[in-house]
Amino acid sequence: MNPSPINWLLSLMLLFVASEAGILVHKVDLLIYNDLQNGTFLTIHCKSKQDDLGVHLLAYRDYFEVKFRPNMFGTTLFYCSMQWDATRHWFDIYTSERDTCTYCSWNVRPDGPCLMESDKSKNSTT
Numbered sequence: 001m002n003p004s005p006i007n008w009l010l011s012l013m014l015l016f017v018a019s020e021a022g023i024l025v026h027k028v029d030l031l032i033y034n035d036l037q038n039g040t041f042l043t044i045h046c047k048s049k050q051d052d053l054g055v056h057l058l059a060y061r062d063y064f065e066v067k068f069r070p071n072m073f074g075t076t077l078f079y080c081s082m083q084w085d086a087t088r089h090w091f092d093i094y095t096s097e098r099d100t101c102t103y104c105s106w107n108v109r110p111d112g113p114c115l116m117e118s119d120k121s122k123n124s125t126t
Contacts, residue, residue, distance in 0.1 A: 026102050030066045030094055033116075034058040035107035036084055042108055046080040046093065053078075070096050082108055089113070 034042040038060045046053040046066065056064045070076035078094040091113050092098075093106060106113045 027067065027069050028094065028099075028101065029103050030068070030078070031063050031105045032058075032065075032080065032093065032113070033063045033105065033107045034060055035109050036060060037110070040084050043083045044080050044108075046078055048076065048078045082113070084108075 032044060032046075034040075036042055040060060042058045043055060044058065044064055045055045046064070053066060058064060066078065068076070068078075074096040076094065076096045077092060080091055080093045082089045082091065087110075089112055093113065094104065105116045107116045108114075
């Protein structure tokens with residue numbers, strides 16, 4: 001016996017409402033601060049598989065903010081190139097496998113990015 005199309009529609013609608021309400025997947029607020037020396041500009045270019053967030057030039061203590069909802073499959077990944085002076089880094093700034101935070105604040109310092117404030121779980125790295 002096949003389920004009726006109405007049951008499928010109701011199930012999909014319930015799944016959508018639950019995910020939008022944050023029951024299944026939480027929202028993430030990700031901030032990246034320029035914590036380099038005063039006067040040093042930071043150029044960042046962040047992407048995911050689906051989104052290119054563009055190139056941003058940050059003055060000292062300025063920040064770039066991204067708000068998103070990780071996918072239900074736990075495969076969300078945002079990665080950024082970061083450049084200042086003659087230094088260039090690539091870094092996975094958010095990955096569902098590592099990060100469980102809903103508020104992640106990264107400071108980019110001369111030795112690379114560092115997670116400063118977060119409501120992360122104990123298995124996340126800093």
